Amino acid sequence: MTTAPLSAETKKNFQYASTATVATQMLKRGFRNTAINGIKPLNPKAARLVGPAFTLRYIPAREDLDQPPKPGDPPSAQRAAIEETPAGHVLVIGTEGIVKSGTLGDILALRLKVRGVAGVVSDGAMRDTPVIGRMDFPVYCTAAAAPPSMNSLHAVEVQTPLGIRGVPVYPGDVIVADEDGAIVVPRHLADEVARDSFEQERLEKFVAIRIGQGREIPGTYPPNDQTKADYAAWIEAGEPETWPK
Amino acid sequence: MTTAPLSAETKKNFQYASTATVATQMLKRGFRNTAINGIKPLNPKAARLVGPAFTLRYIPAREDLDQPPKPGDPPSAQRAAIEETPAGHVLVIGTEGIVKSGTLGDILALRLKVRGVAGVVSDGAMRDTPVIGRMDFPVYCTAAAAPPSMNSLHAVEVQTPLGIRGVPVYPGDVIVADEDGAIVVPRHLADEVARDSFEQERLEKFVAIRIGQGREIPGTYPPNDQTKADYAAWIEAGEPETWPK
Amino acid sequence: MTTAPLSAETKKNFQYASTATVATQMLKRGFRNTAINGIKPLNPKAARLVGPAFTLRYIPAREDLDQPPKPGDPPSAQRAAIEETPAGHVLVIGTEGIVKSGTLGDILALRLKVRGVAGVVSDGAMRDTPVIGRMDFPVYCTAAAAPPSMNSLHAVEVQTPLGIRGVPVYPGDVIVADEDGAIVVPRHLADEVARDSFEQERLEKFVAIRIGQGREIPGTYPPNDQTKADYAAWIEAGEPETWPK
Amino acid sequence: MTTAPLSAETKKNFQYASTATVATQMLKRGFRNTAINGIKPLNPKAARLVGPAFTLRYIPAREDLDQPPKPGDPPSAQRAAIEETPAGHVLVIGTEGIVKSGTLGDILALRLKVRGVAGVVSDGAMRDTPVIGRMDFPVYCTAAAAPPSMNSLHAVEVQTPLGIRGVPVYPGDVIVADEDGAIVVPRHLADEVARDSFEQERLEKFVAIRIGQGREIPGTYPPNDQTKADYAAWIEAGEPETWPK
């Protein structure tokens, strides 16, 4: 089922790991095209984002169909996405790269936040970015644009597969995002990728301590037997910020 | 109904008019974003294309899902499009601009031609272009690429709205294409746009004769009353290539 | 007259409204191509910009004509723009998208600021961006570039119509800019667009309060009769930050 | 004076030389940015183009100003360019790279041809390219587009300096174009560049004969004393296609 929530452990593991680490785990499984690059969080302090994808697809606007909203308009796929994206999910919006209009503005973003949605990832633009950029709500996009969506875009459907900047996203895939961009993890791989990402991230924390102390890369990263033993001792000691003291 | 054929008269009118003329008629109705630019026919001698759109949508490939075809594979949306596009229709293929793989090769293009499909328009690439380029079958695309579609693309669905190079295409819209590109005419406007395009095209044929004779643009184009009268006489005379003699 | 100042009320209204709101008002009047996207203010704290456009046009440099400045050089169109842009106006600089050189540096920007010019909008680059980025002076551009303008650019003329990232700008048009980009309002529409933008912005402030309280989008935005009545009461109460208490 | 014709000798020299040769002569004089790349002649058989530039500048269209032409419209800068470009001159059209509409169609191109204009160079698109592509009239552009100019473009002025794909063009500069693109020669250098281009071209014709005979590049190109002597003899013999026999 495409709107199933993540297990608490998988969510925790993905929140611990950087996207750099998750991307390495995906490469180890033969996936080279999982990173959505070129997107940035509007609020750098609200960058960390983990959750299953709920998708919304836009096409270009047509002058007769796409007009400023009036009371009584039939519900659009955009409005469906706003009210139907489950709490904890990530609304992934595909525009085929059109950035002449915002895909969402501050009021719709606020509604998503109030409903408990985890965040938004789009290959398009957002409007009202000065306001969204101050919300405690992760919104990733490629640009800012003042015009409302119907200026240049038409919402077609929700929950179909999308391409986002050349990366496929299927409903239910797990989105993990930070300032490096977003990684798309196919849902059936989520638990194992999350678990291995946690392990790799923890090792790299230790490695960074060692490199900061002046160790050379060879022997430290990847770790040789001595470094592995030191790493085990460091975990046992409670993973302190400095080590050995 | 989205797969209804065009009337014989509308088809004839669109085949008479250039896309430049059809685009002018669309502008007169307030549509400024109907022209798919940047596509070219692989065979310049088989460029003229008119028909209702049947759509196929691709997203980027994923390494585990998109592999070389094997006997026994379940039918894909691509294969559905090949067998289901009605005779006289135009297969419109959206790729979100991915040109790393061909959307079709010579064998599938040949199958479409044999089935009586009018032609193909894609924002992506074609493969086997040396062969398709010699077929008497209009195939418009933006590039050539040798790899098979599953190298970089995954067919998702047929008969949903698409964006093609920033222009919306709904199933059943009429596609009119020549070397200037393709115009997308919303289906409910097709008959009147076709009729007025015929009239404009015929007038411009006469105007071109006059300009070739050394007339100035003012008074000739747009026509003043004298030019209009001459035009009426020219029609009456059977629309000869040279005029008055 | 192309250098007439804005009325105090129109200026106040535009300063109250976001560019997202002004763009919606333009769409309501049938204008879909008024937003200059992809420009950013060098100093995010000095982003809000309103004023009539004074234009400067650059073309690419030619090696023999464009050399480092020497005392005694004849005055250039660039220097004319620096000294002639009226106080309260926005200097709009068109480069046809060339970002290899800065269109202005810190000294010329400072001169504009001292002269009371409202700010600068360019489709090109600025140089000395670390310094300009700390000025209390709105400068919008697409890039930073260290080389002086004559490295790659030649100033041709002031006060002729320009295209800025695909949007037409006529001298005297009103520029309204914030972090979402800039909107170009034709001068003859400025007063009414400003007035309606004020009204829309105020309504959306109230709507945001309601959405933050958990109201659904339908009925709240666009407002139904109950929301309209609540909105009227909120205005009467002095537009408080929270409502009803 | 910016519409002075070329001398017969300079015209003849430029028609003899390739743009590759003219570009080399410009580089020898310190000009590295004189080549307009990325433009192609619509009719490859009518590619050779030499003449002084007459310029026309477009900006993006605005919905209220740019509508389909009606009888009685005031004359536009576009129509001025059509009637005023002197015979023997090249109409150079700048669009800031907008290719969504054609800058000219077949009727206006035909009028230019009838008036004796040498040809057209544009950084934009042309419409009716199937027709223009069969005219004996050199039209260089970057794309084809069916919509009429006012769909996306507004003609502003004639005979001001332009940038064409990053290259400056001043009214009166000499345009020399072939399938490699166009070279812009500042007018005051035209006679000497033409003369030296003729000389270089003639030498390279001889060099090509020698290389075709199996000579090595060193000693032949650039020519050593022996090659120079052979070259002088070849000129004396009437510049035959094969040499020595």
Add this chain to the structure above:
Amino acid sequence: MTTAPLSAETKKNFQYASTATVATQMLKRGFRNTAINGIKPLNPKAARLVGPAFTLRYIPAREDLDQPPKPGDPPSAQRAAIEETPAGHVLVIGTEGIVKSGTLGDILALRLKVRGVAGVVSDGAMRDTPVIGRMDFPVYCTAAAAPPSMNSLHAVEVQTPLGIRGVPVYPGDVIVADEDGAIVVPRHLADEVARDSFEQERLEKFVAIRIGQGREIPGTYPPNDQTKADYAAWIEAGEPETWPK
């Protein structure tokens, strides 16, 4: 050894197969990034190209180092490539995508042809394209540009690995090119990929005959047992153009 020639059989097999077929064989071996797209042969009649790569790498020019050639200049990497590329090899030229200058002109191309080099592939431009386009010599590039290479480019080294439009090329890799672009086959895989490409191409010739006769795609492509039996009979019959008669 990086300049070893291909075996006669491998060369014959690659000359029989289309790049579309070779790309499919590479995908079957897990290689998704082997196709150099966006390059075209200057002479469509001289498009077919097969041979091992000999590489030449350019970087951007610097004004003091890169001047018009003078007699007595030290030999450059460009001239080394012209004289050292072995007969039967393909000169692969990397420019990092710079198309402002030609990488080669007609005289150097002619020298390569005379020396027996198989052809040229470049991600840059060529100059003198009207002349090269008439040679019986396959030259693939992305653009035409009149200026000589030193206008914008500096030749650095031969026979080091390159990236060409995002595809890695190592000296000695086999280049197979036609109008669909070029495929880069790592040298150690060349013999088996060539052999399997021959087999696939031959099968697809038969399949195309069947599809032209009205067969459906399913069962024909990929072939079922009946089609395989028919194919075997067709081979036995000498691979006639029409079948069964």
Add this chain to the structure above:
Amino acid sequence: MTTAPLSAETKKNFQYASTATVATQMLKRGFRNTAINGIKPLNPKAARLVGPAFTLRYIPAREDLDQPPKPGDPPSAQRAAIEETPAGHVLVIGTEGIVKSGTLGDILALRLKVRGVAGVVSDGAMRDTPVIGRMDFPVYCTAAAAPPSMNSLHAVEVQTPLGIRGVPVYPGDVIVADEDGAIVVPRHLADEVARDSFEQERLEKFVAIRIGQGREIPGTYPPNDQTKADYAAWIEAGEPETWPK
């Protein structure tokens, strides 16, 4: 020798001057293509960067050669660059513009910092940008990307000439970078360019004071005799922030 350190005075002069000033000095010497635009420091507080270039060149990855690192892998050119870039030098990384993978992550960046390297400039992406962005270490790049380098890149060689966004970089050239981008100064010109940049920067500091006081541009910049005299007095007075008091 390509890894010679800068003199203390040259380093001090370059650290005093902005890149805008250094670019002007280069233009005065006839160099128009020395500015690497479009790169940004990950940590804006650690933007100032001066040092000789040590180069590393990447090409695109190949699936069989570029796999996740394993203990026992042979040393790569990337690892050589990490351990061999001399203290005080700038590691310049060329990727031909590929931004799908990070060229370095936080651990390798930390190792460079610990070793005393001055900083990094790349036309590619970095990974772990949230961590590197907090280091007191100048790292300039064009993008962020989570995947490790071998996902899309292969390190080929160190200390060969590179092109970085169209600008040539030779080993040993001096890199001067700030938020406007980076300037590449050929090594043999470094001392004089640094000295003249110091002088120009000091004059412009004085000019900015004057302009802030309301002086017009003419007479102040470039300085006339009076301004020159005032400038001399200001230097004598110890270059105070405000002047004359």
